[in-house]
Amino acid sequence: MAYDLEEQEQIASFKAFWARFGNIILWVLIIALGSYAGYNYWNSHKRNQAVEASALYDELQVSLAANDNAKVQRIAGDIQKKYEGTAYAQMAALGAAKTAFEANDLKTAKAQLQWAVDKGNDEYKAVAKLRLAGVLLDEKSYDAALKLLNDSFPAAFSAEVSDRKGDVLVAQNKLAEARQAYTAAYAAMPKENPGRQLVQVKLEAIGGSVPAEKDATAADEAKAAA
Incomplete structure (x- = not known):
């Protein structure tokens, strides 16, 4: 079927466009497809690694x-x-x-x-x-232990870090500093943490005492009365 003049112009324009940008488009497609294939391979590789590592860890257990x-x-x-x-x-x-x-x-x-x-x-x-x-x-x-404990830690570990610092300071016979560390550990631990009682025992054993805890109910009543 013969092309009319308008179609011939469109074909000519497309040929000119492809001659100018065809190689660039092909390379973009190749890179995109290669990246996608690499992404899938990497995810598959990571999954396989996790499965294999899990099997070895079970053996370790x-x-x-x-x-x-x-x-x-x-x-x-x-x-x-x-x-x-x-x-x-x-x-x-x-x-x-x-x-x-x-x-x-x-x-x-x-x-x-x-x-x-x-x-x-x-x-x-x-x-x-x-x-x-x-x-x-x-x-x-002791110095190496304290240096390590003075390093940065996530906030969630503050109680454990203070507790361990107290242990090291007691071993160094730095009791005043140890009391401060144990007090900080006790204050940072939730009430339901079983380790809190142990920290209290250690603190009292070196002449310290746990800080008095405010009665939340009494405090609320006082606020309401005010």
């Missing part, structure tokens, strides 16, 4: 229950090496540190905790720093 430190360290090392970017690697480091500590292998315990400090997210890093400070306390490395 069995070894933890059996208190098999050597096997725990081996499995934790595999998870950290192959699946460093997953939460399982951070959990494995904390578990491996626990069994090492119980086996009196403080060097390995510190190495695992330091791995979590270096590689973990904010929450796991905070837990690792608290536990590492506890190991340093047992080693009588």
